[in-house]
Amino acid sequence: MTATAAQPLVLPGDDGTHATMRLLVACPDKPGIVAAVSRFLFDAGANILRSDQYSSDPTGGAFFLRMEFTLRHDQRADFAERFGHAVAERFDIAWRLWDADRPKRIAVLVSRYDHCLLDLLYRWKRGDLGGEIALVASNHADLRTPVEAAGVPYHHVPVARDDKPAAEARLLELLGAADLDMVVLARYMQILSGTFLERLGVPVINIHHSFLPAFAGAGPYERAKARGVKLIGATAHYVTEELDEGPIIEQDVIRVTHRDSAAELTRLGADIERVVFSRAVQWHCEDRVLVHGSTTVVF
Amino acid sequence: MTATAAQPLVLPGDDGTHATMRLLVACPDKPGIVAAVSRFLFDAGANILRSDQYSSDPTGGAFFLRMEFTLRHDQRADFAERFGHAVAERFDIAWRLWDADRPKRIAVLVSRYDHCLLDLLYRWKRGDLGGEIALVASNHADLRTPVEAAGVPYHHVPVARDDKPAAEARLLELLGAADLDMVVLARYMQILSGTFLERLGVPVINIHHSFLPAFAGAGPYERAKARGVKLIGATAHYVTEELDEGPIIEQDVIRVTHRDSAAELTRLGADIERVVFSRAVQWHCEDRVLVHGSTTVVF
């Protein structure tokens, strides 16, 4: 085994009697929500590890809350049901409860660029990702070796130019059988149809190799070179039917100069892409990202 | 009047019937604090605008909470007293309550460099600072003109090399008479004694022209040039008796190269100093900084 930089935190209840849970809440803002949720958690014997909240508009917009807490196992059985009755219904809350010990199951779609995929595999192996890579599928055969070396199944699903629906059907079959929590596009150079996304039924995260909304679509580094920008960037976002228009999770940039050719922008940009992509996937795995219309709240 | 970029938010209660308050809480971490505080605020009819919290150690460290909320004026009278009895005593809470409508009164100490002072005056005039500049004192006469042009009293308090106590006594007299909430050192090139700080009795923020703890003390740009660093920085921190050792509020850096002389580092660094300094002062004015041992929690 390779050495890892991070040590797991020892949390209260790691004696096996407690679980660490994450509660995500979204609802119309009104007084009393925090009091009700925190009272409920206190009565259930929960110990709050971290809490974040956001009101989109103090005069009455949307309210978002994320609470991470430990809970005795004997309190877990009907915790969700009780929370639904006691709190969620009263405040018209959309909510989600996640057991932090259960990693998100992730499928990776990739084409031929390997930097985002390899970085994700690396962080998973280090124990930093908060998820597990269940499978990799690609429209090319190129990346089979490193994926299988990591112990992950690699599926080659070619995409015929004149029969994309067949490829999507094959992918849906594959992904549907894998009990996934999310799908991530690690530079997957194919556009997914709205039908596909709908049938998939789990969140999809894409990395785009520009600072969106600049240079949406194809060839962003070539267009960045032609426009003469002084910074290039990368954007991780949830995928929606509209290309490169989904809610942005994370972005970052790197400084470039007139000396850098489009090929060098591609090389430099790869360092930003992989970091932005991995951050976004990790944050999603840790339930730190909530969608708010066409934007995100990141706690 | 000059144009300003920002428009004031219209908050609930800006009809004059409500006040915006900020509550800061620090105490030993234990279950039930958030439930108790949020219940108390709910019962008092408060509307929470923003809430942030931090547990230094989930297994039992320090707990910090900042809540910003609106309150009806008729609830304000005995709000503090009731909070003390109902919540603070029960959880052994150190707390502070601040009326957001009341700007912090600030004295600025400065020597001859003007960039931090002028930036602060500018933000104050724009309405972005959250505080008001009550007076400026300096060991030099140089900066009288721009300060008085801003309508602020300028006091020249020379510091004789062989009689610093006399200068500190004169400063204490001046500052003590000004009903201050804080003192800020906008490149004040004099070391303040522990006795002075103790008698002053309000927080003091300093800007140091390096990325602390690198280059603490005199001549940081010259030493940065000699060491050949590739980034230079600035650090805003609370002043303690030990020079450049107080809790850090904010830091930032800027990239430099071998081409930049110490004089150019000084020029480039000034842009970072003024921004880091103004941010730190603004955050303090907004009650977003809590001291935690030798460090800070910034909400």
Next chain:
Amino acid sequence: MTATAAQPLVLPGDDGTHATMRLLVACPDKPGIVAAVSRFLFDAGANILRSDQYSSDPTGGAFFLRMEFTLRHDQRADFAERFGHAVAERFDIAWRLWDADRPKRIAVLVSRYDHCLLDLLYRWKRGDLGGEIALVASNHADLRTPVEAAGVPYHHVPVARDDKPAAEARLLELLGAADLDMVVLARYMQILSGTFLERLGVPVINIHHSFLPAFAGAGPYERAKARGVKLIGATAHYVTEELDEGPIIEQDVIRVTHRDSAAELTRLGADIERVVFSRAVQWHCEDRVLVHGSTTVVF
């Protein structure tokens, strides 16, 4: 006078016998240019202080060179003429020679936001700009006071919605009489016509409050908020007839979160705008920016 951070360099020839010159060269790339230019300078007794060059394409593109050097006054008289004959004609060089002791004369156009204007005035007064503010013109009367306090003439040139040509004619008259080297738009909220730019005959630099090409046009902060970007930026560029499409000189960004309203983006962005703008103007004043098609080379 206020204290300044920077000390002037003492250069060879500052005894008054030498001048510091800058030579800018652009031509088709071919072997021997550097040898010819550097030989010419050596023979003229010049001492090269700094030299930068760039080949857009090693297989035969454009070549750019900037040389800064000292020259004895008795060599200056026919230096340009001799360079033209001996070197420039031979290599088909477009070139420019500038005496570094002569500051660029700048006119500032501004509307109501003051942050870019004030920062420029400040740097000029510090001696950091490499140019001098000859006049300020505005379509509003708001900023007269600080401009006149800096000793600069302020011209109020209202722009009637239905008679923009009249305003442009008045501006041309004003600017034409001022012996200018450049015009800068410090948040001037008016579009200048192609005819105006052509008649003006000097370079124009604009600051746009977004990371171009994202959010070109009106309301970039509102659109940034709606799109949910995680970084906002500013772009300084040469003005061409096509809005926000001119060659980019400098860009920078700052991190924002879901918590920041459009008003807060405006406030935070102002700090980036003024720095990006001042850098671009300073670099132009120092003859460090060459236009290369729709992009720039910045030495």
Next chain:
Amino acid sequence: MTATAAQPLVLPGDDGTHATMRLLVACPDKPGIVAAVSRFLFDAGANILRSDQYSSDPTGGAFFLRMEFTLRHDQRADFAERFGHAVAERFDIAWRLWDADRPKRIAVLVSRYDHCLLDLLYRWKRGDLGGEIALVASNHADLRTPVEAAGVPYHHVPVARDDKPAAEARLLELLGAADLDMVVLARYMQILSGTFLERLGVPVINIHHSFLPAFAGAGPYERAKARGVKLIGATAHYVTEELDEGPIIEQDVIRVTHRDSAAELTRLGADIERVVFSRAVQWHCEDRVLVHGSTTVVF
């Protein structure tokens, strides 16, 4: 093979008739150097691809020049000898000539952290490094698998606490037999003696996990947490006998908050370490770094 982002540039002479060369020059600054060097290259039929120069002090300091150019193979034979006679001796030039087609041979020393090592291997495999990994040696056995999977010999050289000289002797034997151009310490947690460095006879680059000179020595992330800094960094530098005091090649930082534990700083910092380290090694491989006293010039 994995896909790679970058395409090789097609340079003049890539028909096999030309070589790409890099000439590094350091000497006391005086007039005529550039004219002499560029004239020599022109006469030799060289085509300059890129040229950078730096004068440490225009009034008479050190002068540094890097020129990258193509040369016909039939000109290469005695090029160095001719340059020595015609130019170098005349200007008292210390110089180095490097054939860009010849990758630097690199040995990596590593302990148990794998992130810097793996990133270097990855860039080498992509063809981005400008060097080749000749061998890896470690005081631990942990990282054998990924190194050997990359086709690189892995040598386990344990370091006994009471017999470091034996380990250094074994390392010197290993490294001495490998015809190396440089040695890099990819988080090698052992201090190398001055004797070892001297006998090694090639440059050594280290990555230190702090923003030097802050937190030199052991435990920088723990000390960064204790001091409460708001940014953490990494520094790549040439190794000298004095620990963490060698000339800095590259540094970068990342923002952190009070929420980040020392373990999280370690995790976040790893992303900066690997990028800073790989950049520094690549720049050295490309002959872009010159040592200037206790600092570097990076072209």
